[in-house]
Amino acid sequence: MTHINTLDPGASPLDYYGFELRRYREEAGLTQKKLGDIVYCTGSLVGQIETARKLPTLPFSERADIALGTGGLLSRLHELVMRSQLPAWFQQVAELESRAIEIGTFQTHMVHGLLQTKEYARAVLGVLDDTDLDDRTEVRLARQRIxxxxxxxxxxxxxxxxxxxxxxxxxxxxxxxxAHLLSFERSPRVNIQVLPFSAGAHAGLQGSFTVFRFPGDPTIVYTEGYGSGHPTANPDSVKDCSLRYDHLQAAALSLKDSAELIRRVMEERYGEHRDADGDPVA
Incomplete structure (x- = not known):
């Protein structure tokens, strides 16, 4: 267990966050309990965050910034803390997501993390490993702040x-x-196309991939395996995946037809079915 008096602010972004939270709280003359009362949490939780034993949430950070007059420091640190909690091999990808001006992804079997709901992300992350599941889910969702x-x-x-x-x-x-995917139906910046079963053999049979484009840097292609990620700016790989992506877009349904298919599957496969009395049944 980390002791508050020996917390090293240089050990990690989470330690630095805890150190700064404690420093601002003490300068304000507040106990952990008093600060907890102000920001709607327990004093114990404040203590856990100050000793780097618990991840801060964005709402906590925003409320603490106001209560302690930090000028928004904790909210700014929150993004850094969340990114530092990602698996080491994925942190570079999160950096690419934050810098890219355009992201194009093909997904074979599940919704991309940037569009996952909390419940869906939790179910994905909980397969075979439910340790620290709440924190790991929040870390994934934090990427969506881009x-x-x-x-x-x-x-x-x-x-x-x-x-x-x-x-x-x-x-x-x-x-x-x-339903979350459908909420982007009229968004000009988030576009979703479905590649239907009727497309048959297609250019993405080798698996999922993502293409990141930047204003002044080379395009990067990212593929993923079990517990590892593979970003590359190799021109041949970028050219190949860009061509595959173009073919996948051509084979996919239009934005409108994709939304209609998503809506139909949501209603027919996952809609609430009711018995003769009108009560929901499994």
């Missing part, structure tokens, strides 16, 4: 129809996830 930036990237996802039918987390979770 869409809140003033210059948010254009995000384009081509999703295999199989992913709509792969029941992850149960019917309610899938219903919520598909």
């Amino acid at each position: 869409f809140e930036k003033g210059e948010a990237p254009v995000f384009w996802m081509i999703l295999s129809e199989a992913a709509l039918h792969q029941e992850i987390g149960g019917p309610a979770t899938m219903r919520g996830q598909l």
Whole structure:
């Protein structure tokens, strides 16, 4: 257990966050309990965050910034803390997501992390490993803050129809996830196309991949394996995946038809079915 008096602010972004939170709290003359009362949490939670034993949430950071007059420091640190909690091999990808002006991804069997709901992400991350599941889920969802930036990237996802039918987390979770995808139906910056089963053999049979484009740097292609990621700027790989992506877009349904298919699957496969008395049944 980390002791507050020996916390090293240089050990990690989480330690630095805890150190700064404690420093500002003490300068304000507040106990952990008093600060907890102000920001709507327990003093114990404040202590756990100060000793780097618990991840801060964004709402906590925003409320603490106001209460302690930090000028927004903790909210700014929050993004760094969340990114530092990602698996080491994935941290570079999160950096690419934050810098890209355009992200194009093809997904074979599940919704991309940038568009996952909390329940869906939790179900995905909980397969074979439910340790620190709440924190790991929050870390994944924190990546989605890139869409809140003033210059948010254009995000384009081509999703295999199989992913709509792969029941992850149960019917309610899938219903919520598909409804979330439909919420982007009129968004000019988040575009979703479905590659239907009727497409047959297609250019993405080798697996999922993502293409990152930047204003002044080379395009990067990212593929993923078990516990490892493979970003590359190799011109041949970029050219090959860019061509594959173009063919996948051509084979996929239009944005409008994709939304209609998502809506149909959500209602027919994951809609609430009721008995003769009108009560929901499984």
